[in-house]
Amino acid sequence: MIVLPQIPHEVRPVCPHFGSCGGCQHQDISYHEELRNKESGLVSLLTQKVSISLDAFSPIVPSPQIYHYRNRLDLKLVKRRDGRVDIGFSPERKAPVLEIEACLIAMEKISRFIPRLRLEASGKIPKDYRMANLTVRCGDGGDVRWGGIGRRSLRLAEADHFYTDILGHRIYYSLDTFFQANLSILPELGRIIRALPVWDKEAVFFDLYGGVGLFGILVHDLVARVVNIEENVHAVRIAERNVRDNGLNNVEVLPGRIEDVLPKMLNNAKSADNIVMIDPPRAGLSDKAIRLLNSLERARHLLYLSCNPQSLAENLVGLSQGHWATKFVQPLDFFPRTRHVETLVLLQRN
Numbered sequence: 001m002i003v004l005p006q007i008p009h010e011v012r013p014v015c016p017h018f019g020s021c022g023g024c025q026h027q028d029i030s031y032h033e034e035l036r037n038k039e040s041g042l043v044s045l046l047t048q049k050v051s052i053s054l055d056a057f058s059p060i061v062p063s064p065q066i067y068h069y070r071n072r073l074d075l076k077l078v079k080r081r082d083g084r085v086d087i088g089f090s091p092e093r094k095a096p097v098l099e100i101e102a103c104l105i106a107m108e109k110i111s112r113f114i115p116r117l118r119l120e121a122s123g124k125i126p127k128d129y130r131m132a133n134l135t136v137r138c139g140d141g142g143d144v145r146w147g148g149i150g151r152r153s154l155r156l157a158e159a160d161h162f163y164t165d166i167l168g169h170r171i172y173y174s175l176d177t178f179f180q181a182n183l184s185i186l187p188e189l190g191r192i193i194r195a196l197p198v199w200d201k202e203a204v205f206f207d208l209y210g211g212v213g214l215f216g217i218l219v220h221d222l223v224a225r226v227v228n229i230e231e232n233v234h235a236v237r238i239a240e241r242n243v244r245d246n247g248l249n250n251v252e253v254l255p256g257r258i259e260d261v262l263p264k265m266l267n268n269a270k271s272a273d274n275i276v277m278i279d280p281p282r283a284g285l286s287d288k289a290i291r292l293l294n295s296l297e298r299a300r301h302l303l304y305l306s307c308n309p310q311s312l313a314e315n316l317v318g319l320s321q322g323h324w325a326t327k328f329v330q331p332l333d334f335f336p337r338t339r340h341v342e343t344l345v346l347l348q349r350n
């Protein structure tokens with residue numbers, strides 16, 4: 001029998017800017033193929049760097065929505081010499097802005113807002129501005145809002161915060177705080193985290209790089225206490241609001257850098273079965289954070305949520321030197337049609 005080579009299932013890109021805006025890389029293959037590629041890429045990257053059994057890898061979780069899922073767009077505004085204003089993507093820093101009328105991976109209400117953004121931003125740009133970075137965002141309900149012109153323009157009043165309703169909790173976020181970009185897949189991530197075999201009613205859950213408090217709030221009923229540590233003061237304020245509005249009395253929010261706050265907190269905590277979650281920015285963990293996590297005595301489980309497989313792989317090498325063994329790897333397709341992939345890893349102290 002002749003075995004034919006597998007021919008990728010070609011798909012016609014749906015967006016006229018595919019290939020030039022720098023956002024999507026996979027509109028020209030089927031979603032099935034995209035998922036398989038992301039899964040196999042992650043397995044090969046991680047197993048090359050650290051010792052992980054293939055049984056530890058769970059199949060990638062697809063996104064319920066493969067278009068219209070992003071709740072945030074970052075756009076560039078450039079004022080030309082003749083005073084005309086361009087708003088769009090800037091894939092290459094020096095090249096002209098690529099003007100867009102819609103972004104097909106953004107939530108539809110964001111795309112519908114772009115003409116209004118053009119009007120409002122053009123009217124607001126001061127005479128001496130040549131360029132501005134604009135952030136446009138929305139949530140489950142309410143309006144689309146934007147900022148980026150003027151020092152406090154990303155700060156929103158409480159009444160204007162965005163929110164998402166997830167597993168029985170309403171979580172607020174703002175223009176100047178991080179929040180997960182794909183709201184459609186977030187409940188599934190919450191269910192997966194809650195189903196991990198780590199929870200203990202006596203334990204403290206340390207939600208490090210905790211942002212506006214999402215993960216600690218989602219698991220607060222599975223542990224004795226939650227401690228959220230976050231350096232962005234605006235995120236800290238909204239995390240406090242989220243704890244208050246959800247009526248929780250076992251969640252504490254601590255401002256500051258992990259590297260400074262964690263040493264005092266963790267070794268004072270009573271149970272040796274404490275659970276730590278880390279969800280750092282794309283660059284991953286600092287050397288100091290890795291050293292701290294490797295020196296923890298009162299933690300048995302470490303959950304690592306990463307949006308960057310490269311920094312994850314490097315950090316897993318560092319953590320394996322501190323007796324953290326990788327037990328479970330769960331890729332999730334938070335960013336369909338793009339090269340990016342989110343990964344949840346469960347590590348256990350040897």
Ligand SMILES: C[S@@+](CC[C@H](N)C(=O)[O-])C[C@H]1O[C@@H](n2cnc3c(N)ncnc32)[C@H](O)[C@@H]1O
Nearest residue numbers: 178209210211214230231232257258279280281
């Ligand atoms: C990827 S976000 C995760 C936020 C949150 N876990 C969520 O899912 O919404 C990373 C967060 O870590 C914060 N951060 C970055 N470096 C930090 C550090 N050294 N110490 C504490 N927080 C930090 C950022 O401000 C940001 O809110």
